Amino acid sequence: MISKKEMAGQIENYCKELKLPAIRQNYQEEIREANQKNYSYEQFLGQLLQQENDLRRENGKKNRIRLAGFPAKKYLEDLEVEALPEDARKKLRVLSSLEFIKNGQNVVLAGNAGTGKTHIATGLGIKACMEGYKVLFATVPLLVNQLKESRSAKTLRTFEKKFEKYDLVIADELGYISFDREGSELLFTYLSLRAGRKSTIITSNLSFERWEEIFKDPVMTAAMVDRLTHKSYVINMVGNSYRLKETQEWLENQAL
DSSP states (O other), X not given: OOOHHHHHHHHHHHHHHHTOHHHHHHHHHHHHHHHHHTOOHHHHHHHHHHHHHHHHHHHHHHHHHHHHTOSSOOOGGGOOGGGSOHHHHHXXXXXXXXXXXXXXXXXXXXXXXXXXXXXHHHHHHHHHHHTTOOEEEEEHHHHHHHHHHHHHTTOHHHXXXXXXXXXXXXXXXXXXXXXXXXXXXXXXXXXXXXXXXXXXXXXXXXXXXXXXXXXXXXXXXXXXXXXXXXXXXXXXXXXXXHHHHHHHHHHHXXXX
């Protein structure tokens, strides 16, 4: 007959092979509690499986956030809502429901620098990760470079398949750098692939009538605006600088 020590060793090995870290960590404590409280086998097993499931859910959230590539963790709860432009204040609750992802709708945040565009986009992205959605965050210049490199390496089709699988793509900082024709065409093609099917958040410091400065082609610009804004949430982010306000407050506190 196998001893308790030998059985414990087998359980440890099974947990390692089956990748059950929560059960491996907690089963001995759960055995003691089950004996003290006279749990049934079903209650004991259910408790262990619940702990393993909870750990996997939590690790899944952390992995989705890590893989999304956020430059910094900015949460919706940290927003100073009163300091946001009026249009953002009105629509933030609707966006926070994440229904736009479920419906495959886009969000365009357009306005001057420092008004909270990237914070809102990142906060929505992190919340989406927490709720099980697969998210990608990239600045538009970085995204264009990745597309060009994929074309050069003849891996564009692989990139396309990966790009299409994201429930939400956040393309940050459209307008800070203009592109050559190749970059414009690639960006147009890959954002168009998602139109009406999967959600994209665009942040831009330029109004739509100035997007031609980026794409250098009026026809392509008109088509891009049309596809991105169809049944989308377009948020006017023109307002006082959110960052400037925070900097002024910080400087005032340093002077005290």
